[in-house]
Amino acid sequence: MPVVAARPIAPTAAERKRLKTMAYGHKTEHRLRMRAQIVLHAARGRSNARIAAETGLHLDTVRLWRGRFADGGIADLADRRRSGRPPAFTPLQAAEVTALACRLPAETGVPLSRWTAPELAREAVERGIAAFVSASTVRRWLAQDAIKPWQHRSWIFITDPDFRPRAERVLELYARTFAGVALGTDEYVISADEKTSIQARCRCHPTLAPGQARAMRVNHAYGRGGALAYLAAYDVHRAKVFGRTDARTGIAPFMALVAQVMSQEPYAGAKRVFWIVDNGSSHRGQKAAARLTSAFPNAVMVHTPVHASWLNQVEIYFSIVQRKVVSPNDFTDLAQVGDRLRAFEDRYNATAQPFQWRFTTSDLDDLLARLDRHTADHQEESSAAPAT
Structure with missing residues (x-):
């Protein structure tokens, strides 16, 4: 050849x-x-x-x-494209299962609170979408559109008619302006709130430190040692925390926190000190604002909108406290809880930097516009639904 x-x-x-x-x-x-x-x-x-x-x-x-x-x-x-094994399911079948996942189970007559991949696979077979489909296949289809019906998040519609002006006032203070005028060097912004019911749980067996290939172990059983409230005031621009503990929350504990801050410099001699608070019972409404100004004439109370505590920066500090101090809860008594919180304040203040707050009034307008569109779409769907 x-x-x-x-x-x-x-x-x-x-x-x-x-x-x-x-x-x-x-x-x-x-x-x-x-x-x-x-x-x-x-x-x-x-x-x-x-x-x-x-x-x-x-x-x-x-x-x-x-x-x-x-x-x-x-x-x-490079490798040439190969035909591979023929698909076992059509794009239409994948789309029908995805559409099913985007509906609440109750709307389809299924007595479930939310879908899981196995439940969706079972429902697809019962509906005749496919003769058989596995949960892993359903999960792969949903992953292509980042749909996770087995997860849920809580949210709330805006009910405060003054939501925008109240939120805008808080956001402007974070940007060091008030009523369109820049704050002076002798004006300060304080974010304050209470973290309620911090328990002292004494574990029945000592907590074990982490070891090789072993996480820290905390005994499930515990004895209750009572609970206390942690009140904190956070200077937004100086990144300084002032805290105190009390047996409960209320007007008197909150005013004690205010006095703790306002009795020292630079706040005692400041031109104005803005106190951003939510609508909790300790500092709700105009009576609370008048009470604050009566006790400290240079203090101005600014309320966040109703159900908008996420606008209060001290909540970020509380989340840090929860992760680094409170959890996992293993304290012998309430005195140890208070000592740990005060020691953490000193540690935090030694290295703290202001939070990088990026939510602006422009973001606020975008959020409200999206909520308006969502509300309008929901109302249209409700009006178009047949009467039962």
């Missing part, structure tokens, strides 16, 4: 440079590295048999990739 001559290879200077990078690069896949080496050997005029001997590859493999490069250059060194 006649011997087929090897295909001549003559790469350009640019192709030769790319081939060398592929052949000797540390991050190149092994298969691409070997294909590039085949082409480089062929460019030196070597036969297929010699290249196979030097690279340890089969002769047919050398002949294949040498021919591929001769026909299409470097681009043809």
Whole structure:
């Protein structure tokens, strides 16, 4: 039989440079590295048999990739697209299951609070969408659209008619302005609130420190040692925390916190000190604002909108306290809880930086616009629904 001559290879200077990078690069896949080496050997005029001997590859493999490069250059060194196994499900079936996941189970007559992948697979079979479908297949379909019906988040509609002006006033204070005028160097913004019912749980067995391949272990059983309230005032721009503990919350404990802050400089001699608070019973309404100003004439109370404590920056500090001090709860008594909180305040104030608050009035307008659209769509759906 006649011997087929090897295909001549003559790469350009640019192709030769790319081939060398592929052949000797540390991050190149092994298969691409070997294909590039085949082409480089062929460019030196070597036969297929010699290249196979030097690279340890089969002769047919050398002949294949040498021919591929001769026909299409470097681009043809990549794997060609393969048909693969035919799909077991149609795009329509995947879309129907996804649409089912985007409806509440109760709306379809299923007595569930939320969907899980196995429940969706079962429902798809019962509805005749597919003869059989696994939970992993359903989960893969939903992952393509980032749909997780087994998760849920709580949220609340805005009910405060003065939500925007109240929220705008708080956001402007964070940006160091009030009523359109920049705050002076002798004006301060304090964010205050209470963290209620911090319990002292004495574990029945000592907590075990972490070990090799073992997390810290906290005994499930505990004895109750009472509970206390933690009141904190956070200077938004100076990143300084003032805290105190009390047996309960109320007007008197809150005013004691105010006095603790306002009796020291620079707040005692400040032109104005703005106190941002939520609508809790300790500082609700105009009576609370008047009480604050009566006790400290340079103090101004600013309320967040109703159900908008997330606008109060001290809540971020409380979340840090919950993660780093309170959880897991293992205290011998309430005195130890108070000591730990005060020690953490000193530690926090030594290195704290102001929170990088990025939510602005522009973001507020975007949020309200989205809520308006959502409310309008919901009302349209409700009006279009047939009467039962």
